[in-house]
Amino acid sequence: MSLTAFYPGATRHLVAVDCIIFGFDKGQLKLLIVKRSPAPYHGAWSLMGGFVDDGESLDAAAARVLKVNTGxxxxxxxQLHCYGDVDRDTGGRVISxxxxxxxxxxxxxPQLSPDYDAHWLTLQEIPDLIFDHGKMITDALMRLRDKAHFHPIGFELLPEKFSLPQLRNLYEEIYQRPLDKRNFRKKILSMDVLEKLDEKDKSTSKKGANLYRFDKKKYKELTERGMVFEI
Structure with missing residues (x-):
């Protein structure tokens, strides 16, 4: 039996998911945006998104959109937020x-789908986007900063092996402000969640910078004992 049989007269709306995809490359925080193919606003800049299929959860729909477009x-x-202003989408009543x-x-x-004109752009390069996608990016940046302050999600953007200057550079990009070099080093090492490797990054100097790896097991053990991650 269809849902409308249980809720006669109820208004039906379209439900979509939109993905704000962050990446970190060559010392810069970047976003993956595309040229929109369907109408309205064919060819305009947009986030990656799509409609939720029947029998599909929101999380599954977002994962599918990400898989289809990035591989x-x-x-x-x-999950970030629900956007449901009545006139947010000029194509119809869409809740995202x-x-x-x-x-x-x-x-x-990632081998991006050839069906999309996708580009990695820095925060400063982001053009005007359709609908309320610009607000979604602003909200996502605020959430990323809040989350990165007390959770080690920043390591999801770094390669497995990284130097402390690379790590500091990442957080400077996330917060969009400079961080004191000595204080940052002292703070991150004091938490004892990094494994120092017998390797160096010599891409910027002959002496090179020591490479580290985030120790997820150690982090879990320390947090269970009351350690607070804070950068």
Whole structure:
């Protein structure tokens, strides 16, 4: 029996998911945006998104959109907010649930779908987007900053092996402000969640910078004992 049989006269709306996809590449925080193919606003800049299929959960729909457009799955993704202004979509009454995702660009180098004109752009390069997608990005940045302050999600954007300057650079990009070099180093090492490797990054100097790896097991053990992650 259809749902309308139980709720006669109820208004039906379209439900969509939109994905704010963050990446970190060459010292810059970037966003993946596309040229929209369907009407309205064919050819305009947009976030990646799609409608929720029958029998599909919101999380599954967001994961599908991400997989179809980037070829990636099993990456960090979290629900952001529901956007339901009556006139938010000029094509019809559409309620959108936004998700933000974090991708390691340098490791995955995703093979983007040829059906989309997709581009990684820095925060400063983002053009005007359709509908309320600009607000979604602003909200996602605020959530990313809040989350990164007390949770180690920043490591989802870095390669497995990284230097402390790379890590500091990432957080400077997330917060969009400079961080004190000595204080940052002291703070992150004091938490004892990084494994120092017998390797160095010599891309910026002959001496090189020590490489580290985030120790997820150690982090879990320490948080269970009351340690608070804070950057």
């Amino acid at each position: 990636l799955d099993s990456i960090y993704m979290d 649930v936004a998700y933000y995702a974090l991708i390691r660009i340098s490791e995955h180098l």
